Amino acid sequence: MYRSHVLVCGGTGCTSSGSQKIMETLRTEIAKAGLDKEVSVVQTGCHGLCALGPIMIVYPEAVFYSMVKDEDIPEIVSEHLVKGRVVKRLVYEETVTDEGIKSLADTDFYKKQHRIALRNCGVINPENIDEYIGTRGYEALGKVLTSMTPEEVIQVILDSGLRGRGGAGFPTGRKWQLARNLVQDGGQKYVCCNADEGDPGAFMDRSVLEGDPHAVLEAMAIAGYAIGASQGYIYVRAEYPIAVQRLNIAIGQAREYGLLGKDIFGTGFDFDIELRLGAGAFVCGEETALMTSIEGNRGEPRPRPPFPAVKGLFERPTILNNVETYANVAQIILNGAEWFASMGTEKSKGTKVFALGGKIKNTGLVEVPMGTTLREIVEEIGGGIPNGKKFKAAQTGGPSGGCIPAEHLDVPIDYDNLIAIGSMMGSGGLIVMDEDNCMVDIAKFFLEFTVDESCGKCTPCRIGTKRLYEMLDKITKGQGTLEDLDKMEELCYYIKDNALCGLGQTAPNPVLSTLRYFRDEYIAHVVDKKCPAGVCKNLLTFTIDKEKCIGCGMCAKQCPGNAISKTDYIAPGKKLPAMAIDPAKCVKCGACMATCKFKAISKK
Amino acid sequence: MKSLEELKAIREKMQGSVALRSEDSDQTRVVVGMATCGIASGARPVLNTLAEAVAEKKLDKVVVTQTGCIGLCQYEPIVEVYEPGKEKVTYVKMTPDKALEVVNRHLNGGSPIKEYTLNSTTL
16 A cells, blocks of 8 residues: 555656656665655656656646656655655646646646546556556456447447547448458457557557557457457557567456456457567558568558458458557447547547647647647647747648648548548647748658658559659759649649559648648749748758858858858958858758857858 | 456455546545654654555545645644535644544544644644
């Protein structure tokens, strides 16, 4: 029995900023103070506010320490844990008020959030199955096995309106129903979990696996019961070592407790789960490629139909759901379909997790009800754009999605609205861009990614994306023509219509959406040969304002191309001659501008 | 594990400790003064007794926490009970035995123990 719990985030973000060391020091200091029987240190999953990591919360007071440093630990232990005095200077500043410490749930970041998929992330120790059970874990599995028929389970999921959180938004209950009914030969069926999260900037699946792995295992067992499968596979990226480790621990504990394996709860239902590690190919997040990879073959997609519900893994009926989708299932079973359907919009129910990144103050993981506007996410929860810059666009859906401009900030986010404005939900990456981001360059970045990740099986994707990339590259170098823009658009539609799998079919989206909303930027690159955001190097010129230059010569020392030399002009009030850049020698690295203390160098 | 009962047993065993991490506004807060004066006069065993008894009785609407010096050092160990919508009750010169009584009669039973409070002490 511990009177106080100190929760330290052990997610990937906080681990990389040193939370393991902090936990170690905490344990030592707590033992030194003789409190090791009273205060327990608990490693949890991600709390969401990754920008403030390493994160530490002391319960029962719920005091939130942010950006904790190893050297602060002795003070926190001797002041807070021994004497009960909160170390205010180390507490997340938004929670410190005149009346004392404000609850974390009342901060801007958490106030508008509604955590269902992430409900246990940052709350329980993911490596301890008892803590999961303590938050009603495996109760839903017990309920379906002992008091519901598979049809009833499917009906609840159907009624809840849960749609696939991996991106496309196919109704989950419908998928399960197809897998249950289409093939009736009594043979093996499979339940798969897609944990091959590959979108640049997206990390919600990783956080669920790291913070609450049992929620996924429980939901997969429920799905197994619903469709009549006894074997599950989780396909997870090898680049997620912490997630893999915690999944392995979780599977081991669940087997030990008999919550996976033979005759679960004495009902005669068998279900087991194995892990399969992906080697990091983006295309393996596509369902048919993923299953091909589990089978031991090179991860390449195949045409659909036949859909996986008919012929999936090892040519048997298979359902494949995303991690976040599974994370909702047990909650729906426990709280009922109406509860889940009461959240969200007409056609998109429940909540969605977004990974906030880019030019935003509170980088991290947020879960909001469907229908929340982009403005609420960016300005309220995310804390707005740093350094007083202006919002330009938000990119959702990674390389398959598009950019949403400021004019659509008030659109309620759900599957259908995002498609209507030329983007898509995708897995939930949300990258915020400000006026310093060049939209052509962004499109080029995503195309470079798809060119790299195209598996090469079908021509439209293999060659089409490469040609698209080349045209974008030409434009960013100032060699594009207006005709290129039209050609590019035509090629986009061609690829969309003809590519074999989701990767190719959605690859042109970043180009199409930027062309739609930021055509003027493309035209500036093509006609004026200028990059308005000042990103595309070939279109920039660096100049020194000779009136501001004091002639210190620091820029010349930094210049890798020896492009900067003295002039014979001395500005009034200055002692040394001003410097000047030779545009013919300048490689446009920006080193001079970064080093100049007098803001005498500008790029245009 | 072969039955729902076993699952329930684990859940109940864990509930107390996981509930410690919730942030409810209708919780009763039991605060123990844990500054140097409080610790010196024996606040730590009081705090631990309170925490254990609350968990044992499964009073999930009660949190036991600590604070610094309340300013009445001669009356330490001091325990304050904040119930939502009620006036604060301050217990002074606490011992583990008195703490147990507070849990049984006040936190569980609902009636404050007048003779242990600051009001009944002659200042």
